[in-house]
Amino acid sequence: DQQVKQNSPSLSVQEGRISILNCDYTNSMFDYFLWYKKYPAEGPTFLISISSIKDKNEDGRFTVFLNKSAKHLSLHIVPSQPGDSAVYFCAARPFYNQGGKLIFGQGTELSVKP
Amino acid sequence: DTAVSQTPKYLVTQMGNDKSIKCEQNLGHDTMYWYKQDSKKFLKIMFSYNNKELIINETVPNRFSPKSPDKAHLNLHINSLELGDSAVYFCASSPEAGGATPEETQYFGPGTRLLVL
Numbered sequence: 001d002q003q004v005k006q007n008s009p010s011l012s013v014q015e016g017r018i019s020i021l022n023c024d025y026t027n028s029m030f031d032y033f034l035w036y037k038k039y040p041a042e043g044p045t046f047l048i049s050i051s052s053i054k055d056k057n058e059d060g061r062f063t064v065f066l067n068k069s070a071k072h073l074s075l076h077i078v079p080s081q082p083g084d085s086a087v088y089f090c091a092a093r094p095f096y097n098q099g100g101k102l103i104f105g106q107g108t109e110l111s112v113k114p
Numbered sequence: 115d116t117a118v119s120q121t122p123k124y125l126v127t128q129m130g131n132d133k134s135i136k137c138e139q140n141l142g143h144d145t146m147y148w149y150k151q152d153s154k155k156f157l158k159i160m161f162s163y164n165n166k167e168l169i170i171n172e173t174v175p176n177r178f179s180p181k182s183p184d185k186a187h188l189n190l191h192i193n194s195l196e197l198g199d200s201a202v203y204f205c206a207s208s209p210e211a212g213g214a215t216p217e218e219t220q221y222f223g224p225g226t227r228l229l230v231l
Contacts, residue, residue, distance in 0.1 A: 043118065043206070100170070101172075103159075106155040
């Protein structure tokens with residue numbers, strides 16, 4: 001019963017171009033969505049989040065879009081840089097908020113080529 | 115000055131053994147978590163503690179027992195290890211329980227790679 005899914009295990013993009021990472025969810029009971037970034041041999045680090053009452057949140061080169069009717073969110077990175085190469089996890093928080101429970105997807109590995 | 119640290123980083127052990135993974139955070143956070151990243155790469159929450167009190171206990175075999183001696187530490191003890199316990203275990207902490215707002219951002223440790231033979 002995976003409620004958050006990232007169906008693309010990997011993505012390769014040229015430096016300077018846009019990277020678009022996708023995430024789908026099946027449950028309407030989420031109030032926040034988040035993206036985490038993970039380098040090898042390190043733990044995930046928080047990148048950006050969006051409340052379910054919004055459809056867009058921007059932070060520098062990173063923008064998250066939320067399409068509630070499609071139960072879909074995406075992370076746009078513009079322009080992509082080699083240092084962005086990492087695994088990106090999307091996560092969702094149930095609105096009943098059981099003490100910080102986050103439900104994660106399985107990650108998409110982004111490779112940005114110079 | 116590592117924020118969230120875990121020991122050991124790697125753990126290889128035999129089926130049936132008992133092992134512990136330690137986690138420490140020096141961020142002064144009130145809430146700590148254990149996650150398991152399984153073979154399909156999903157990160158799944160196992161436990162959450164707030165001020166040393168258990169607040170999340172997901173469907174985890176009772177062979178797994180978390181222990182929080184103080185707010186800065188959350189250890190995970192696993193009895194009678196099984197092959198299926200092989201995974202990467204991540205500890206995390208946050209100022210407050212919640213996981214969404216800036217005050218609730220979860221900070222993760224580097225993970226402990228457990229291999230049960």
